[in-house]
Amino acid sequence: xxxxxxxxxxxxxxxxxxxxxxxxxxxxxxxxxxxxxxxxxxxxxxxxxxxxxxxxxxxxxxxxxxxxxxxxxxxxxxxxxxxxxxxxxxxxxxxxxxxxxxxxxxxxxxxxxxxxxxxxxxxxxxxxxxxxxxxxxxxxxxxxxxxxxxxxxxxxxxxxxxxxxxxxxxxxxxxxxxxxxxxxxxxxxxxxxxxxxxxxxxxxxxxxxxxxxxxxxxxxxxxxxxxxxxxxxxxxxxxxxxxxxxxxxxxxxxxxxxxxxxxxxxxxxxxxxxxxxxxxxxxxxxxxxxxxxxxxxxxxxxxxxxxxxxxxxxxxxxxxxxxxxxxxxxxxxxxxxxxxxxxxxxxxxxxxxxxxxxxxxxxxxxxxxxxxxxxxxxxxxxxxxxxxxxxxxxxxxxxxxxxxxxxxxxxxxxxxxxxxxxxxxxxxxxxxxxxxxxxxxxxxxxxxxxxxxxxxxxxxxxxxxxxxxxxxxxxxxxxxxxxxxxxxxxxxxxxxxxxxxxxxxxxxxxxxxxxxxxxxxxxxxxxxxxxxxxxxxxxxxxxxxxxxxxxxxxxxxxxxxxxxxxxxxxxxxxxxxxxxxxxxx
Amino acid sequence: xxxxxxxxxxxxxxxxxxxxxxxxxxxxxxxxxxxxxxxxxxxxxxxxxxxxxxxxxxxxxxxxxxxxxxxxxxxxxxxxxxxxxxxxxxxxxxxxxxxxxxxxxxxxxxxxxxxxxxxxxxxxxxxxxxxxxxxxxxxxxxxxxxxxxxxxxxxxxxxxxxxxxxxxxxxxxxxxxxxxxxxxxxxxx
Numbered sequence: 085x086x087x088x089x090x091x092x093x094x095x096x097x098x099x100x101x102x103x104x105x106x107x108x109x110x111x112x113x114x115x116x117x118x119x120x121x122x123x124x125x126x127x128x129x130x131x132x133x134x135x136x137x138x139x140x141x142x143x144x145x146x147x148x149x150x151x152x153x154x155x156x157x158x159x160x161x162x163x164x165x166x167x168x169x170x171x172x173x174x175x176x177x178x179x180x181x182x183x184x185x186x187x188x189x190x191x192x193x194x195x196x197x198x199x200x201x202x203x204x205x206x207x208x209x210x211x212x213x214x215x216x217x218x219x220x221x222x223x224x225x226x227x228x229x230x231x232x233x234x235x236x237x238x239x240x241x242x243x244x245x246x247x248x249x250x251x252x253x254x255x256x257x258x259x260x261x262x263x264x265x266x267x268x269x270x271x272x273x274x275x276x277x278x279x280x281x282x283x284x285x286x287x288x289x290x291x292x293x294x295x296x297x298x299x300x301x302x303x304x305x306x307x308x309x310x311x312x313x314x315x316x317x318x319x320x321x322x323x324x325x326x327x328x329x330x331x332x333x334x335x336x337x338x339x340x341x342x343x344x345x346x347x348x349x350x351x352x353x354x355x356x357x358x359x360x361x362x363x364x365x366x367x368x369x370x371x372x373x374x375x376x377x378x379x380x381x382x383x384x385x386x387x388x389x390x391x392x393x394x395x396x397x398x399x400x401x402x403x404x405x406x407x408x409x410x411x412x413x414x415x416x417x418x419x420x421x422x423x424x425x426x427x428x429x430x431x432x433x434x435x436x437x438x439x440x441x442x443x444x445x446x447x448x449x450x451x452x453x454x455x456x457x458x459x460x461x462x463x464x465x466x467x468x469x470x471x472x473x474x475x476x477x478x479x480x481x482x483x484x485x486x487x488x489x490x491x492x493x494x495x496x497x498x499x500x501x502x503x504x505x506x507x508x509x510x511x512x513x514x515x516x517x518x519x520x521x522x523x524x525x526x527x528x529x530x531x532x533x534x535x536x537x538x539x540x541x542x543x544x545x546x547x548x549x550x551x552x553x554x555x556x557x558x559x560x561x562x563x564x565x566x567x568x569x570x571x572x573x574x575x576x577x578x579x580x581x582x583x584x585x586x587x588x589x590x591x592x593x594x595x596x597x598x599x600x601x602x603x604x605x606x607x608x609x610x611x612x613x614x615x616x617x618x619x620x621x622x623x624x625x626x627x628x629x630x631x632x633x634x635x636x637x638x639x640x641x642x643x644x645x646x647x648x649x650x651x652x653x654x655x656x657x658x659x660x661x662x663x664x665x666x667x668x669x
Numbered sequence: 670x671x672x673x674x675x676x677x678x679x680x681x682x683x684x685x686x687x688x689x690x691x692x693x694x695x696x697x698x699x700x701x702x703x704x705x706x707x708x709x710x711x712x713x714x715x716x717x718x719x720x721x722x723x724x725x726x727x728x729x730x731x732x733x734x735x736x737x738x739x740x741x742x743x744x745x746x747x748x749x750x751x752x753x754x755x756x757x758x759x760x761x762x763x764x765x766x767x768x769x770x771x772x773x774x775x776x777x778x779x780x781x782x783x784x785x786x787x788x789x790x791x792x793x794x795x796x797x798x799x800x801x802x803x804x805x806x807x808x809x810x811x812x813x814x815x816x817x818x819x820x821x822x823x824x825x826x827x828x829x830x831x832x833x834x835x836x837x838x839x840x841x842x843x844x845x846x847x848x849x850x851x852x853x854x855x856x857x858x
Contacts, residue, residue, distance in 0.1 A: 088692055088702065192707050216703075249705040249730040250692060319729075326729035394733025408735040408753045409791050413781035415750035418679065418770035420715035457775050628775055633714050636774045647810075 089253045091246040094217040095184060096121035097253065098224025099154050103261030104128055105179075106146035108139035110501060111530035112158030113193035114247040115186035119156055120533070123542050127258065132533055132542045135467070135501040136161035140168045140183060147172075147181040147237075148272055150264035152228050154240075156184040159200045160466065164502070166203070169237065171274050173209045174282040176235035178264050180228030183209075184240040186247050189363045190390030193529075195447065195466065197388065199365040204239045204341035208286050210293055211239040211341035212302060213318040217251040223338065226302065228261070230339075234293055236286075241340070243363065245319045245390065294342035302338025305351055309333065313355025315348065315368055315379070319391070324361045326393040327401070332359075343371050352377045359400060363391040422452045424634035425609070425650035427597035428522050430571030431493070433630050433654065434581045435460045435520075440488025441585070442477055446470030446503070448495040449529045449599075450522050458631045461493070468502030470494040475506065475515045482516065489585045493520045496552065497527035497535040504555060510590045511560040518584035518591045521552055522571075524599040532602065556592050571595045574657040600650050611668040612651030614644050620663035627655040627664065671724030673732045674821070677751045678743025679768045680717050683814030687741075688719040690818060690832075690839050695723045697830050705730035714771070716747060741821055743800075743814065744768050745784045752788070760794040760824050764817060766801040796820060798858045804851050809844070812851035819855020 089097065095118050099107060107130045109119040123130040133139035136157040146153035157165060162185045169183060185203070188194040204211035210230055214223040220242065227238040270278060297303060312332035316324045321336050335351040337343065352358050352372070360369040360381035369381035384399040385391070397403040422429050432453045435441055445451055445461035446469060454461035463473055474492030481490065494503045499521050510517050527533040534540045536550040556566055565587060567580035577595070584591040598605045616627075621642055627635055634648035635655060644655070644664075656664040674691070678684040685706055692704040700723040707718055720732045732754065740755040741762045742748030748763045755761055765785055772778040785797055800816035815836060822832055833849050840848045 086696075088696055088704070244707070245705060245730060248707065249703055251703050251730070252696065252701065322728040323731065326727075390731075392731045392733045393729050394731075394736065408757060409755050410753060411749065411784075411787040411791055413749050413784055413787055415746045416770055416773050416778035416780060418714070418716045418746070418750075419772070420680075421771045423714065455771065456777065631771060631775070633771055633774065636769055637776065638769070 086252040086254050088250045089217045090117065090248055090250050091214070091217050091220045091242055092117035092248070093121045094220035094253050095156070095224055095240070095242070096125070097255065098221035099182075100125040100128060101221070101256045101258050102225040102228045103152055103259055104154055104228070105151040105263060106143060106153040107131075107156070108133045108142040109156040110134070110136045110139055110161060111527050111533040112161050112186070113530055114188055114244040115156050115158045115161070115184065116530045116533065117247070118184060118186075119542060123544075130542050132535065134536060136165040137167060140165040140172075143181060144168055144172045147177045147179045148175075148266065149178065150266050151179040152261045153179060154182040154184065154224070156186070158194065159185055159187040159198050160194060160196065162200055162203060164467070166207075169203070169209070170207050172237050173207045174274055174279055174286055175272050177231055177237060178266065179261070180231035181237040182224065182227050182231065182240050183237055184242065187241065187243045189243055192244055195464065197364060199367060200239070201241055201340060201367040202365070207239075208290060209237045209239055209341075210234065210339065211241055212338055213241050213340045214246060214338065215318050215321045215336070216246065217249070217253045219338070220246065221253055223302065234289055236289060236293070239341070241318070243319055290342055294345065297339050297342050297344040298346040300339045300344070303344045303347055304336050304338075305347070306334040306336060310354060311356045312359060313351055313357065314359045314361055315351070315372060316361040317368065318363070320361045320363050323391055323393045323396055327396045337368065340368070343368070345375060348372060348375060348377070361385060361391075361396060419455060420452060421455055421633050422449065422631065423600055424632050424645070424648040425600035425652040427524050427571045427595065427600065428453065429458070429630055429632065429652075430574060430577045430654055431520055431522060431581070431593070431595050432458045432460050434574070434577045435491055438488070438581075438585060442488065442490045444470050444474035444477060444490060444492045446494040446498050448498055450493060450495055453493065455631065457629055467498050468494070468506050470498070471503050471506030471517070471519055472509060474517045474519070475510055475513065478515055478517045489518055491518045491520055491584070493522060495528070496521065496523040496525065496537045499552060500536045500550065504559070507556065507561070508559045515590050516588060518587065518593065520593045520595060521556075523552055523594055523596050526599050526602055528599045528601070532599070552594055556594070561590055561592050565589055565591045566594070567592075568594045568596060571597050572652050572654065574654060600652070606650070609650040612666060613646040613649035613668055614651055614653060614656055614664050614666050615646070616642050616644055617663045617665060620661050622661050622663070624660070626658050626660065630654050630658060671722060671727060672738045672825070673736055674721040674739045674741065675732050675737040675751060675754050676719045676721070676741045676743070677747040678717055679747065680714050682717070682743045683811065684717050684719050684743055686839060687814045687818045688721050690835055691721055691821065694827070694830055694832055694835050695721070697835070698827060701725060701727045703727050703730035716750065718751070739821065739824055741817055743817060746780065748788060749781065749784055755792070758794070760796065761788065761792045762796045762798075762817065762820050762824060763788060764800040764813065765797050766799060766813070796824065796858065798855070800855065803854050807850045807854065808847045812844070812847050815840075815848045815851040816855040819852040820858050821855075823856045823858070
């Protein structure tokens, strides 16, 4: 039976069919749905780990324990998990081990466009690259076998367009792989003496893998017109086929580390001209050139942004842009914004009134604190930097005597992910930073996943709620320097921010209010909304300064969209003329 | 023959569900289908696009500029934003409905006037309907996406399968009737 599936669904399905028994991940677009789907297969123990490093370590342990195991993450997540990856590469596996890296060419939802294919040669592990949903499923099965056969973890590299595109997939049955016996083995204890020994073995394995790569069914030649030979992998293969059809021959690479040198040479020798078509960095191209083969690639195909058939057509066929439709009117921008009733708004609005504060932000919905009219956020780097980069800035400002406070803002899930270490650093190194932990009781941006603060696991079980307040106290923030606030209450928020601003020791504000989009929250607040009393309204537009998408100035009057509004009353609290009323309670 | 449908709208308008139903229907009709969506940050009130391609055998899921056979705009300004994706001679379906983005709400940018008139002047094959209004009259504006699905199926001339039954599979039972009416209303525009 053939079913429409996204690449992410197909990865989960592949793991299920291949007898995988343990899977772990931290949510991150475009990888999140892999584990969400994995949790539907009860044969697989699936967990949201606190971060990607933990996820991969859990999976390393599961593999050593004898199970087929898979860790999934977005590309920047693999930076966090790089530490265990580089060492498990030396240790090898017991049960097959797959590391899924979901890259995001075009930065649809990411802070950079890194090309994680380079991690495979860097960490010296095998890599596969599926090009559609069917291959996602098939390659997972293949990768588990490869991992066990060559005693290596396998990097499973996909991209947004593979993760989030649906295609037809032929389903199969689960074949139990069993759990291998665990035997104590020195190779799992990576002390220096063992590392020196294992490095030699890793290099030997790579030679064997390269030999295998030339005969691997994942690498295949599709002969067409031999005037053009295209070397390509992943989604770029699909774009290339779309553009060139049978007017070219293809070397489609599925096992992309180690690369099949003999096959590449044979292919190049049989065609007149070699094109290398790949998204982002010249990973394949550099290798092809290192074999002494002339080829055309990044001289014409852009390194930046996502590829598409149109871009390839323009780059390699010099296709003239056809004349399309256009009209005079220009579309105004539509950036993502904090939702109506978003609990983050209260804290950000309050901070925006201090013109000398610096806000070091973090990764999540609350990154949108940078959007006008609030626009308070000064920096966003990576998960956790909301606190730690703030410490660095504060230390510099202390030297220069710059006035104004540094506020580090971080969400609940990000705090668990890598904010706690920064918090300890702030205490230990006597930072004068103020930290706002914006606890909206869910991992929101990626689509509402459970986290250690929610009391539920990925598999739907009840569990302990890890309390942020207790952590904050335990690491040494003094009781008098902690405020727990409801961000819908502006007076309370203002008071806490004022005290934080004036504090001379590390200070923590925990803003507690569930995300407005959580289903139960939406239900509770469904019938509450604010309205503007037209007679009292002086059209001062103070309510528009909170940047709520439900408030509009249309036809010379202010209105609140009652379908969007959830009655958070922030606008009511900023109105000096008592022109806004909450109704429906 | 391969056909490419681009659906554009604003987060929360139901473009993704529409694309899902469309894709499943196309599979039932025996086509090879690829559907691609971009979400993530876009959920937070941003512009959302989904792409559906179908034919005998497909490779790329992506639709580029001047490549869409049909462009379905769930919101007027989104029709303007994505107009250059429409192939010359292709069909444009526009929901005559405005959603102001934050820069428009705050007055930093202007919502353009006379969009529909300008589009009608340039695009030969254009269908303008107030899907949101139609859905609202039927009971809930949220069914706007199913009204637009109906209009799209009509344009694609793909009525060999029972789309109404398919729609029912994707919406909760309590809103079956509303969505069936919405679909039929879209078909008959």
